[in-house]
Amino acid sequence: MRKQASVESTAEAYLELLAARGVEYFFANAGTDFAPLIEAYARRSAQGHARPRPLTVPHEVTAVGMACGYAMVTGRPQVVMVHTIVGTANALGGIMNASRSNVPVLFSAGRNPITEAGELGSRDRQIHWAQESFDQAGLVREFVKWDYELRNFGQLETVVDRALAIAQAEPQGPVYLTLPREVLGERQEAFEYSDPARAPRPSALAPDGETVAEAARLLATARHPIVITKALGRDPAAVPALVELAETLGLPVFEQAPTHLNFPQDHPLHAGFDPAAGVAEADVIIVAECDAPWYPHLRGPRPETKIVQVAVDPLFSRYPIRGFHGDVALAGAPRLALRALADAVTPLLDRAVATERRERLGARHAKEREARAARTRALAADTPIDMAWLSHAIGEFIDERTIMVNEYDFDQSQAAMRVPGSYFAASPAGGLGWGLGSALGAKLAAPDKTVICCVGDGAYIFGSPTAAHFVSRAYDIPALFVVFNNRMWNAVKKAVQTHAREGWAVKTGAMPLTELDPAPDYELICRASGGHAERVEDPGKLHDALRRALHAVREEKRQALLNVICKKP
Ligand SMILES: Cc1ncc(C[n+]2csc(CCOP(=O)(O)OP(=O)(O)O)c2C)c(N)n1
Numbered sequence: 001m002r003k004q005a006s007v008e009s010t011a012e013a014y015l016e017l018l019a020a021r022g023v024e025y026f027f028a029n030a031g032t033d034f035a036p037l038i039e040a041y042a043r044r045s046a047q048g049h050a051r052p053r054p055l056t057v058p059h060e061v062t063a064v065g066m067a068c069g070y071a072m073v074t075g076r077p078q079v080v081m082v083h084t085i086v087g088t089a090n091a092l093g094g095i096m097n098a099s100r101s102n103v104p105v106l107f108s109a110g111r112n113p114i115t116e117a118g119e120l121g122s123r124d125r126q127i128h129w130a131q132e133s134f135d136q137a138g139l140v141r142e143f144v145k146w147d148y149e150l151r152n153f154g155q156l157e158t159v160v161d162r163a164l165a166i167a168q169a170e171p172q173g174p175v176y177l178t179l180p181r182e183v184l185g186e187r188q189e190a191f192e193y194s195d196p197a198r199a200p201r202p203s204a205l206a207p208d209g210e211t212v213a214e215a216a217r218l219l220a221t222a223r224h225p226i227v228i229t230k231a232l233g234r235d236p237a238a239v240p241a242l243v244e245l246a247e248t249l250g251l252p253v254f255e256q257a258p259t260h261l262n263f264p265q266d267h268p269l270h271a272g273f274d275p276a277a278g279v280a281e282a283d284v285i286i287v288a289e290c291d292a293p294w295y296p297h298l299r300g301p302r303p304e305t306k307i308v309q310v311a312v313d314p315l316f317s318r319y320p321i322r323g324f325h326g327d328v329a330l331a332g333a334p335r336l337a338l339r340a341l342a343d344a345v346t347p348l349l350d351r352a353v354a355t356e357r358r359e360r361l362g363a364r365h366a367k368e369r370e371a372r373a374a375r376t377r378a379l380a381a382d383t384p385i386d387m388a389w390l391s392h393a394i395g396e397f398i399d400e401r402t403i404m405v406n407e408y409d410f411d412q413s414q415a416a417m418r419v420p421g422s423y424f425a426a427s428p429a430g431g432l433g434w435g436l437g438s439a440l441g442a443k444l445a446a447p448d449k450t451v452i453c454c455v456g457d458g459a460y461i462f463g464s465p466t467a468a469h470f471v472s473r474a475y476d477i478p479a480l481f482v483v484f485n486n487r488m489w490n491a492v493k494k495a496v497q498t499h500a501r502e503g504w505a506v507k508t509g510a511m512p513l514t515e516l517d518p519a520p521d522y523e524l525i526c527r528a529s530g531g532h533a534e535r536v537e538d539p540g541k542l543h544d545a546l547r548r549a550l551h552a553v554r555e556e557k558r559q560a561l562l563n564v565i566c567k568k569p
Pocket of ligand 1: 093407408409430431432433455456457458459460462486488489490491492
């Protein structure tokens with residue numbers, strides 16, 4: 001159907017189209033390049049058009065995080081718009097994260113005015129000469145699927161629809177659109193477009209029957225098959241498909257540095273978070289959406305072990321190097337591949353073998369959980385608080401309506417999360433600062449859920465906390481932030497310890513460049529934006545502090561922060 005809207009500028013037509021395409025939020029960090037858009041927003045608002053809702057996000061790290069959090073929960077891309085080359089540069093770490101985590105985002109930036117005079121929007125500020133680069137998109141091109149500069153009004157619909165369609169096509173990821181001020185500011189009277197969009201939306205792909213049959217034959221005769229996964233749960237529908245396959249075969253499922261909820265953690269076939277022993281023993285390994293299932297430098301599978309790769313893109317084509325084998329590679333939507341595999345393997349299966357494995361693994365799972373619980377209980381009174389105990393305490397408050405955003409220190413093995421789409425961890429690209437914004441985006445996407453964001457003290461600082469707490473208050477987005485405060489960058493320290501096990505740093509205890517002492521009173525940063533915030537040092541008071549913080553978030557509808565003083569490793 002064709003639709004017509006009365007508009008005064010290209011910028012207004014752009015907003016009209018984004019709204020029509022279901023974009024709900026416009027996460028913006030504005031500059032002089034935004035003038036036509038702000039003007040267009042003012043007109044739309046005067047006429048009662050609320051979408052896409054503009055949110056002022058005073059740091060790009062937070063803005064990209066929010067768009068990622070929203071898309072991770074809903075699967076729908078939102079718009080982030082930043083200021084020219086400088087805003088793009090600030091946002092880049094977040095875009096790298098989104099790229100490697102396959103999060104669709106319409107990332108956009110104003111373009112310095114092109115013309116020196118003569119057009120509405122031409123250069124009229126001191127920065128307008130120096131703030132131009134030869135190739136603005138070149139700053140991000142390696143980490144976006146597509147980039148383009150809007151050249152004129154006539155191509156607006158094609159460009160926006162193409163951007164949104166490419167971001168959402170598998171493998172999903174961010175796209176980048178630059179918007180010159182002259183084009184945005186151009187006078188228009190009317191805008192006509194198709195509604196719904198007519199850009200092609202590629203269907204999900206399924207692997208061919210012959211390759212599925214080959215994988216099924218390998219699995220049917222395997223004695224010690226295992227699964228290793230990291231990001232399968234990006235598609236929540238893939239989780240029950242993996243459960244079905246695992247139950248059919250009696251397959252242990254290991255999660256390797258998971259970024260999503262891939263398999264219910266209380267399921268008897270959940271084999272934990274360290275696949276090393278399983279890898280050494282396995283004769284067939286299903287690598288399901290996992291970029292680095294083991295570290296060949298340390299220890300890999302035996303040479304005769306067969307590897308089945310299951311992924312949207314089993315080559316991880318955008319990674320310069322990834323040498324993990326794939327004797328069989330099932331490309332396409334993993335939910336379809338895994339279901340097809342379960343169907344194909346069922347008639348070939350020796351049921352007695354599968355049953356024996358299921359029972360043995362189930363007993364082991366129960367024993368390991370008990371042993372872990374006992375180890376954690378022994379830490380209950382440790383002061384400063386042990387991170388495992390903190391994770392355990394948080395785990396006790398996680399219910400079916402909780403979303404966990406974890407940037408590093410929450411130890412998943414201490415909880416028993418089971419709802420697909422309820423857990424998100426930092427991207428393997430490792431750009432710190434993702435957590436706070438992502439938690440806010442997740443809460444925007446799921447206002448009825450409780451969002452708990454666990455961050456290290458390092459990750460908290462990288463997340464531009466002043467901006468995040470500002471946004472939480474300004475737009476009523478209450479989340480609980482828990483700072484695992486060990487007053488250091490332990491990840492960096494651990495790298496030194498494994499790099500030189502008996503070296504100078506280990507022997508002398510000197511670890512320059514890893515300390516975050518004296519630590520700020522992080523609770524004051526949250527309180528400055530009206531949040532409920534506490535410092536927690538006594539492990540015996542942790543549960544009550546969590547209760548109060550969750551009450552603030554759920555009942556008072558305001559953000560909360562616990563600055564938990566943790567043991568230094
Ligand atoms: C943008 C960016 N800068 C630096 C790093 C390197 N880095 C990886 S982990 C880490 C420390 C994280 O500290 P914290 O959040 O306190 O967790 P901890 O390591 O103490 O558990 C750093 C600095 C990074 N990943 N990203």
